[in-house]
């Protein structure tokens with residue numbers, strides 16, 4: 001099948017630099033443009049102060065569009081949150097949840113986005129109810145398939161069934177590549193060791209994960225061999241991460257429109273230490289994927305206690321890997 | 337595709353009656369034969385005292401074969417256990433695990449079985465090492481795919497990869513239908529209520545399961561609304577059971593040779609309250625399944641505190657359902 | 673499973689040695705759909721009328737063979753079969769007085785495919801046989 | 803995440819009202835990759851030099867607006883933005899003496915997609931500004 005995989009970046013990747021005031025919005029967008037990663041994804045409330053409770057000034061929206069024009073970048077996706085626990089002790093009413101999603105649809109449309117990302121915990125009925133408004137605005141709502149869930153998970157199947165039953169193209173999926181974690185991330189292991197996990201325990205947990213053993217067996221073994229302590233926090237990660245199969249995306253491909261290229265560590269050899277992106281790209285090509293794959297660097301929180309976080313370099317390496325996997329020529333600035 | 341689905345019963349179904357001395361081996365086999373469920377599966381150490389530590393006398397093996405001949409039944413599968421925790425505080429060495437599996441292969445062959453069932457926690461390397469001996473004996477070792485695992489689970493994929501790499505037909509799968517649990521079993525709910533769970537909590541947990549919500553959300557909600565108590569035991573079941581999709585068996589069909597028709601409650605309308613056997617049979621037919629589907633009644637442990645366990649009637653109802661799904665004529669005794 | 677059938681109604685009586693009452697015994701079964709090798713029976717904690725019996729005072733017997741609980745842990749040639757009624761004997765000078773007694777048995781079994789080692793507990797009230 | 807940047811190095815000082823020292827304040831940020839509506843900030847537990855500050859003595863301020871912690875719970879029209887430095891003010895007659903102090907802040911945030919409500923705790927030692 002024909003495919004058209006475009007390179008993008010979620011500005012989530014630069015959270016460390018923006019939190020510390022080292023990069024502003026223009027810095028982020030320029031950095032992506034220089035890598036030829038022209039698709040831009042944002043977490044709305046990370047990029048724009050005030051969203052959604054206060055709102056965003058028209059000048060800020062104008063600034064966004066001006067930056068898109070200046071750097072030749074394309075708005076791709078606004079990741080929204082739906083704070084259904086806004087009220088202490090009582091669930092947010094259904095109608096209010098739907099209204100909240102509509103508000104994010106409008107915001108996405110205002111920014112020129114094609115998609116808005118829903119978190120996986122949101123009820124399918126809420127998205128189905130918001131779908132007609134999304135169609136009207138030319139926006140698709142994409143459910144992020146995120147660890148510990150995966151494409152074969154009953155909750156995801158329930159969403160898929162609801163989207164089919166609704167008969168709308170306005171609902172789809174956004175797979176986060178973290179669900180295809182085939183090797184325990186080195187930066188996680190080292191962080192846990194710095195947090196006090198004995199190296200033998202860390203080795204044991206890593207081996208258990210890499211062998212794909214059921215989490216509960218490893219949890220029990222660690223408790224027996226080392227008892228309570230920071231190693232329980234490390235082994236707990238096995239309950240929430242696993243090596244699911246990228247080919248499972250095939251059945252869902254017609255409704256997949258954006259991808260989070262989650263990553264923890266790009267090595268100097270241009271491979272992600274834990275996630276098999278060569279296999280991911282093979283599946284995307286096989287399935288005829290047409291859309292962006294957006295870098296989503298998440299190693300930052302794992303190394304920040306021990307070194308300077310090099311988000312831009314890490315994203316650059318992933319983009320280089322993408323160029324290799326796509327047979328694209330690398331922009332000169334990217335190779336440098 | 338052509339298919340050939342044969343009806344059988346795992347004698348595990350009659351555990352309550354055999355434990356209480358109400359049915360002996362001949363009673364069990366005759367009961368199955370009368371239902372036209374001629375394939376017989378056993379848990380070796382349930383049916384034969386002494387296995388494996390003491391051994392089984394030749395007279396007992398002879399009795400088994402005599403009963404098969406008398407009732408026209410067929411040995412299908414010996415479910416073995418591999419007690420790799422036989423030694424306190426130390427793991428059983430790899431070579432000893434392999435030797436143990438070989439012992440069960442020999443036992444299965446002695447009984448005329450075509451298959452032996454391995455539990456899902458067993459290492460693929462152990463089964464791969466035992467495979468040549470299994471080939472020699474004309475036995476296939478089948479890994480039971482059992483909740484909380486499912487066909488897309490990394491551990492199952494690891495087994496599948498190991499079997500392909502080994503290039504042997506002696507290794508395969510035995511899916512337990514409990515992985516396709518689409519509705520919270522009524523007999524579980526009523527038992528938990530009898531054990532002290534408030535009905536409102538039980539309703540809430542049932543609804544959470546039926547909505548396919550992620551277990552941790554429901555666990556947290558139950559803790560917040562009702563606090564510690566027997567409801568935590570009920571909600572805990574959501575961590576180990578889910579509604580996975582029967583169609584996932586298709587990719588594995590060439591290595592599926594036996595099926596556990598796990599069930600908790602056959603209603604008078606001849607449906608299993610929780611597991612969609614019509615969908616299961618559709619998938620088996622689509623995939624060209626050739627082998628037995630063996631009743632595995634497990635509602636017994638959920639009702640035994642409140643009523644007489646009616647294992648035979650429950651199995652009879654499931655066999656009637658199988659006849660309907662297969663367009664088979666029901667034996668007169670079955671219809672009675 | 674089989675919760676109300678683990679401690680058997682029959683077989684609860686005092687035991688004697690050379691005319692001297694040395695303890696009491698009762699019959700018990702596994703709460704499990706299969707048998708288990710004896711090395712994997714980690715504990716059989718007996719409580720009678722609220723009083724916990726020391727581990728070293730408990731004996732387990734099947735088919736004429738008898739072990740202490742410690743000895744069970746290294747017994748690899750025998751098992752407690754599915755449905756089999758084992759004799760649990762408690763060493764206790766004078767045994768128990770005639771009448772009804774509360775009996776509690778906690779079985780701790782090391783089952784290979786479970787990540788943890790479960791303990792299953794049963795309670796009943798029985799009349800001591802004459 | 804951002805653990806060693808949650809309690810800011812600058813802005814730790816006493817505060818006065820009409821020439822009277824009424825408390826102290828410091829700057830803090832969210833340990834999170836996005837902002838959060840104020841109604842979802844369930845607690846900001848302050849401990850100074852090992853002494854826990856009563857909840858009612860804590861004030862939260864951003865961009866000139868100020869709330870008690872109880873008032874935060876029903877504030878639906880403002881938020882603590884990503885990276886935004888909020889002013890945490892503690893009412894305390896006389897404030898703190900000059901010199902270094904241990905500061906601890908435990909942020910309890912109700913985040914919709916998490917099944918539970920996490921508390922994240924930060925500690926640092928700071929010099930009180932003159």
Ligand SMILES: [Mn+2]
Pocket residue numbers: 144146176260262296
């Ligand atoms: Mn993501």
Ligand SMILES: [Mn+2]
Pocket residue numbers: 480482512596598632
């Ligand atoms: Mn089974």
